[in-house]
Amino acid sequence: MFFAYMFVDVMSPLQSLIETQRGWSPDAFGYYAGAEYILNVFGFLILAGIILDKMGVRFTGTLSASIMVVGACIKLYAISDWFQGTALDHWLSSWWVSMPGSAKLAAFGFLIFGCGCEMAGITVSKAIAKWFNGKEMAFAMGAEMAIARIGVFAIFSISPRLADWMGKDDPTVVVPVAFCTALLCIGLICFIIFTFIDRAFDKQLDAAKLPDAPAEEEFKLSDVKNIFSSKLFWIVAMLCVLYYSAIFPFQRYAANMLQCNLGIDATTASDIFRWFPIGAAALTPLLGIYLDVKGKGATMLIVSAVLMIMCHCTFALLLPAFPSKALAFSAIIVLGISFSLVPAALWPSVPKIMDERFLGSAYSLIFWVQNIGLCLFPILIGKVLTASNPGVDNPMEYNYTNPMLLFASLGVLALFFGIWLKVLDSKKHYGLEKPNIVSNTEEKVFESEGETFE
Numbered sequence: 297m298f299f300a301y302m303f304v305d306v307m308s309p310l311q312s313l314i315e316t317q318r319g320w321s322p323d324a325f326g327y328y329a330g331a332e333y334i335l336n337v338f339g340f341l342i343l344a345g346i347i348l349d350k351m352g353v354r355f356t357g358t359l360s361a362s363i364m365v366v367g368a369c370i371k372l373y374a375i376s377d378w379f380q381g382t383a384l385d386h387w388l389s390s391w392w393v394s395m396p397g398s399a400k401l402a403a404f405g406f407l408i409f410g411c412g413c414e415m416a417g418i419t420v421s422k423a424i425a426k427w428f429n430g431k432e433m434a435f436a437m438g439a440e441m442a443i444a445r446i447g448v449f450a451i452f453s454i455s456p457r458l459a460d461w462m463g464k465d466d467p468t469v470v471v472p473v474a475f476c477t478a479l480l481c482i483g484l485i486c487f488i489i490f491t492f493i494d495r496a497f498d499k500q501l502d503a504a505k506l507p508d509a510p511a512e513e514e515f516k517l518s519d520v521k522n523i524f525s526s527k528l529f530w531i532v533a534m535l536c537v538l539y540y541s542a543i544f545p546f547q548r549y550a551a552n553m554l555q556c557n558l559g560i561d562a563t564t565a566s567d568i569f570r571w572f573p574i575g576a577a578a579l580t581p582l583l584g585i586y587l588d589v590k591g592k593g594a595t596m597l598i599v600s601a602v603l604m605i606m607c608h609c610t611f612a613l614l615l616p617a618f619p620s621k622a623l624a625f626s627a628i629i630v631l632g633i634s635f636s637l638v639p640a641a642l643w644p645s646v647p648k649i650m651d652e653r654f655l656g657s658a659y660s661l662i663f664w665v666q667n668i669g670l671c672l673f674p675i676l677i678g679k680v681l682t683a684s685n686p687g688v689d690n691p692m693e694y695n696y697t698n699p700m701l702l703f704a705s706l707g708v709l710a711l712f713f714g715i716w717l718k719v720l721d722s723k724k725h726y727g728l729e730k731p732n733i734v735s736n737t738e739e740k741v742f743e744s745e746g747e748t749f750e
């Protein structure tokens with residue numbers, strides 16, 4: 297996931313460079329960024345969850361890592377000089393002309409990569425739930441996400457510098473993308489090694505099983521219908537889509553937003569922004585420990601939404617009026633804290649309320665709803681940015697107030713769902729506020745119009 301998250305954001309600090317070099321407008325950049333999630337939204341993620349529950353972690357993980365490598369290679373080719381001026385480039389550039397051929401092919405590669413990346417995300421969550429069942433699962437999930445966030449920090453640190461590899465006068469997006477593609481190949485090899493370790497772990501689990509232990513129930517397709525008909529599922533999914541839509545799409549535009557508000561270059565903007573994932577990386581595992589020991593998951597979700605609203609309002613209204621690096625930096629750090637609360641509380645809560653046999657599907661369905669937002673919001677933000685800046689050609693002069701207010705409004709809605717979840721939890725006792733370690737020994741309750749999954 298470390299390498300996957302690096303690849304996801306490798307182009308984020310280079311928005312102005314790709315605009316200057318390949319003619320990608322903010323609109324085109326938005327479509328490219330949203331493409332990562334398109335196939336997932338059109339059902340791939342649901343299929344991925346079913347594959348995961350049917351075929352297991354080892355098969356699905358290897359498949360997902362391979363898909364990521366294929367998608368990355370397509371994207372690398374699209375932005376490379378080899379693709380420029382080819383027949384495919386001419387043909388792709390001949391229709392929907394505001395989206396250059398390189399952007400269309402890169403978006404296609406990103407779309408393939410996105411299938412692998414999300415499939416890997418649910419696979420990793422299910423693998424952690426299996427390896428840490430009854431132990432410090434929230435900490436383990438937090439640590440995994442922290443490593444992924446360090447990947448974002450790393451790529452924001454090195455991507456602009458790798459782009460200048462050939463010299464500051466001849467920057468290129470090819471070097472950073474090629475570098476991350478190579479890392480994904482290493483990631484695939486790492487996962488193949490993990491499959492051997494996981495096989496040995498399964499043998500240990502089988503050996504520890506009592507001979508007369510009841511056979512585990514198989515995953516059934518009808519479970520998907522049951523999950524969908526649950527109010528609790530929809531509240532968690534809505535919280536997830538609203539919150540994450542104000543984070544990941546923001547990440548794509550953040551460096552340029554800082555450049556425009558502070559009048560700084562891409563490297564300086566990335567150097568400020570990279571502390572956002574680092575704040576999240578440092579705190580997520582600690583909050584995971586807190587959740588394991590003390591609980592308060594639903595409260596964490598509420599606090600997180602409040603912090604996010606404050607930060608996006610700062611970027612929208614305060615930063616343009618007071619263009620200070622210290623202000624930008626403080627808001628970035630607070631947003632990082634907010635971003636550590638949601639993942640720390642949300643993902644470990646899912647195994648508390650879902651049975652293990654359809655955990656893959658449960659994660660995939662939540663990711664699926666989330667992906668709809670992650671797909672649409674970069675596009676919407678690109679459109680709002682273009683519409684709010686009529687006649688602005690210089691990518692250093694955009695006014696980001698409206699896009700940032702849009703992100704803040706998502707936070708307000710997420711806050712509403714967080715409060716609703718907490719109220720429901722206090723009425724129906726799902727155990728979301730209880731410590732993880734204690735609740736693992738309790739009955740797993742998944743409210744589905746009165747239905748209980750055990």
Ligand SMILES: NCCCC[C@H](N)C(=O)NCC(=O)O
Nearest residue numbers: 304413414417441544639663
């Ligand atoms: N491609 C980057 C977005 C990953 C989204 C993924 N579905 C997710 O939510 N992962 C958990 C996290 O907090 O990063």
